Amino acid sequence: MSATVPTQTKPVCGARRPGWDQGPAVGINRIPCVLADGHEGEHRNAFHQTWADAPTAPTYEEIANLVADRITTDMPALDFDRAVFVTLVATGLRDVDQDALAATERGTR
Structure with missing residues (x-):
């Protein structure tokens, strides 16, 4: 019997904490949001840490x-x-x- 790998059936958000791409590519800030794509509210990574999107400037x-x-x-x-x-x-x-x-x-x- 072979091991089965679970597959993702729904797309995930994938957002990362603001500033994750600045500096060395290490650390927990680069772990993406695991909630469903298009979710409302705060983001959450696999360690259950949450964060909000950085505010954007008005158009x-x-x-x-x-x-x-x-x-x-x-x-x-x-x-x-x-x-x-x-x-x-x-x-x-x-x-x-x-x-x-x-x-x-x-x-x-």
């Missing part, structure tokens, strides 16, 4: 929508096309970021 569109929400709350009489406003603000923010990055790379900032 330009999310920031623009927050600004639009504030305008409609503070100035309800102001009539504007929200979609156009969000596009213009997001584009402006993106341009400012790109200009700042270019200035930093040139050493002029």
Whole structure:
């Protein structure tokens, strides 16, 4: 009789703790999450250690929508096309970021 190796029937998350790829490739931080792919909440490795995803920065569109929400709350009489406003603000923010990055790379900032 031969030994059978269990097979994984459902895909797993596989996320690793933030920073696991910095430094030597050793240590418990590189052990991936064993929960089902697409799970909610904290990650958990095979040692039952848990961690949350590192927060991500909001997108330009999310920031623009927050600004639009504030305008409609503070100035309800102001009539504007929200979609156009969000596009213009997001584009402006993106341009400012790109200009700042270019200035930093040139050493002029």
